[in-house]
Amino acid sequence: MIRVILLGGGNLASHLATAFFKSSKIELVQIYNRTLSNIKEKENLVPITDSLEELLDAHIYVIATSDDAIEKLANKIKSKNGLVVHTSGAIDQSVLQNERKGVFYPLQSFTKGVKVSFENIPFCIETDKDDEFILLETLAKALSNKVYPMDSTQRKKLHTAAVFVNNFVNYMYSIGEDICEENRIPFEVLYPLIQETANKIQNLSPKEAQTGPAKRKDKKTLALHKKELNTEQKIIYQLLSEAISNNR
Amino acid sequence: MIRVILLGGGNLASHLATAFFKSSKIELVQIYNRTLSNIKEKENLVPITDSLEELLDAHIYVIATSDDAIEKLANKIKSKNGLVVHTSGAIDQSVLQNERKGVFYPLQSFTKGVKVSFENIPFCIETDKDDEFILLETLAKALSNKVYPMDSTQRKKLHTAAVFVNNFVNYMYSIGEDICEENRIPFEVLYPLIQETANKIQNLSPKEAQTGPAKRKDKKTLALHKKELNTEQKIIYQLLSEAISNNR
Numbered sequence: 111m112i113r114v115i116l117l118g119g120g121n122l123a124s125h126l127a128t129a130f131f132k133s134s135k136i137e138l139v140q141i142y143n144r145t146l147s148n149i150k151e152k153e154n155l156v157p158i159t160d161s162l163e164e165l166l167d168a169h170i171y172v173i174a175t176s177d178d179a180i181e182k183l184a185n186k187i188k189s190k191n192g193l194v195v196h197t198s199g200a201i202d203q204s205v206l207q208n209e210r211k212g213v214f215y216p217l218q219s220f221t222k223g224v225k226v227s228f229e230n231i232p233f234c235i236e237t238d239k240d241d242e243f244i245l246l247e248t249l250a251k252a253l254s255n256k257v258y259p260m261d262s263t264q265r266k267k268l269h270t271a272a273v274f275v276n277n278f279v280n281y282m283y284s285i286g287e288d289i290c291e292e293n294r295i296p297f298e299v300l301y302p303l304i305q306e307t308a309n310k311i312q313n314l315s316p317k318e319a320q321t322g323p324a325k326r327k328d329k330k331t332l333a334l335h336k337k338e339l340n341t342e343q344k345i346i347y348q349l350l351s352e353a354i355s356n357n358r
Numbered sequence: 359m360i361r362v363i364l365l366g367g368g369n370l371a372s373h374l375a376t377a378f379f380k381s382s383k384i385e386l387v388q389i390y391n392r393t394l395s396n397i398k399e400k401e402n403l404v405p406i407t408d409s410l411e412e413l414l415d416a417h418i419y420v421i422a423t424s425d426d427a428i429e430k431l432a433n434k435i436k437s438k439n440g441l442v443v444h445t446s447g448a449i450d451q452s453v454l455q456n457e458r459k460g461v462f463y464p465l466q467s468f469t470k471g472v473k474v475s476f477e478n479i480p481f482c483i484e485t486d487k488d489d490e491f492i493l494l495e496t497l498a499k500a501l502s503n504k505v506y507p508m509d510s511t512q513r514k515k516l517h518t519a520a521v522f523v524n525n526f527v528n529y530m531y532s533i534g535e536d537i538c539e540e541n542r543i544p545f546e547v548l549y550p551l552i553q554e555t556a557n558k559i560q561n562l563s564p565k566e567a568q569t570g571p572a573k574r575k576d577k578k579t580l581a582l583h584k585k586e587l588n589t590e591q592k593i594i595y596q597l598l599s600e601a602i603s604n605n606r
Contacts, residue, residue, distance in 0.1 A: 266586060271534040281598055281602055308552050331425070
C-alpha cells in the first residue's frame, strides 16, 4: 500500500481524501490543513491535524491547496523524505524546492458537494526521476484509468486549453441562457444541442465538426443574427465569426 | 395516419425521411427533390420525384431545403390544400405565402451519415391557426418527446443562441485542440472536462457554474495564460475574460 498524506482543505482536497480513503491500494495516513474546521468532517475516516510538526511519515505528500499557498507549504515540509507533489495545472514543478518532488494534476472542474468519480478523470503527472515516476504513476492508476506523463511546459499549455473548453464554453452557454431568458424561451430547449456538440468531437475533430453561418461565410444570416444581439454579445459574435471564417 | 410529403434532398431531409418512414403514425407519401440523384437512395422506401407537377396530395408538406430555396419552392406549391411548413430556424413564417402555413424546426446539428434519434430533439412549431397547430403538433409528437410552441421572433432568437452554444463552443474546442497539437498533448485528455462542462449546466445555471481565473479576477493566472497563446488566441482570451470578469 502507498502511504499518502494529504495537505489542504478545499474542494479538490476533499474529493481526493474520499478517493484515497476508498482505494484498497492507498493508505491515507493523515490530512493536514491550516484551518482544522475545514477538514473536521474527515476526522472519522483518518487522523487530521493543523500542525506541520505533527506530520507523520508517508511515501507521498499531496499538496492540494490554492496555487498561492503551494510553494510556502512545500518549503515547510522540506525535512520529509517522501515525494512531495502539488496538484495544480498552472504551477511549475520547479516551485517545489524539496529533495523529491513532482506534480499530480487531475484535469477536471470540481464542484463542492457534487460527487466525483476519479476513474475517468485524466491525471497528468511529472517527476524528476524514474523511480519517483513509477511511485506517482501507481498512485494515479489507483484512482484513474487515464494517466498521462506531462512536463510543466505541456501542463501549463493544457491548463490554458482547459480555460477555452471549460470556462469560455460555459460562458457561451451563459449567453445562450441570457438570450433564451430575454425571450421567454426555456433554456432546456438547448440542452440536446449542447450535449450533441460535446459528444460529436469525440469522433470527429472540432475542425471537421465546425458548422454554422461563419463557417459557410453566409453573410446574410450573419447580418441577421447581429441584429438580434445586444452590444456585448455582438462584439463576441463578430470576433468569433471572423475567426471561424478566416481560419478554417 | 398523417399523410406527409417531404421536399428536399439534403442532410436534414434525409434524416427526416427515415424518421417519417419509421413512424407508425405517419404515412410518408412522397419525397420531392429538384435533383433526383440526391434522393435516389430513398426510392425503395417511398415514391420519389423531381417534378412538382407530379406532387401528390398530403396533410402536410415539409420543406427541408436550404434557407434560400424555401420561399420560391413554397410559392410553387401554392395550389396545394395541405399545410405547408418549413424547417428553418432563421426564416420567418411569413415568407410562406401559402394559404395554410407553419414552421417545423428541429433544433439540432445534423451530420451526414451519423444516425439521429429524433426522440430527444426539440421541435419548435408555429402555425397561424389552432387546428393547424394541432395537426403539426401531432406530427412533431410522433417523432419527439420535446415539442415547443414558438413564434418566429422567438425562433430567430433561439437560432442565434444556438450559434453560441454550438458553433462558438465548437470553435473553443478547436482552439483547445490547436493548443494540444502544438504541444504534443493528446486532445482526448480534454474529453472528460468537455463532457462535464456540458453535463453540469443541466443541473446548475451556466451563471452559477462559471469558474476560472476571469471569474475569480485572478490577474496573475490571466497574465500567465496570455503568455502561452498566439495572437489570435490572445485576442479571444482577452475579450471573453473581460466579459466574464465584468458581467458575472
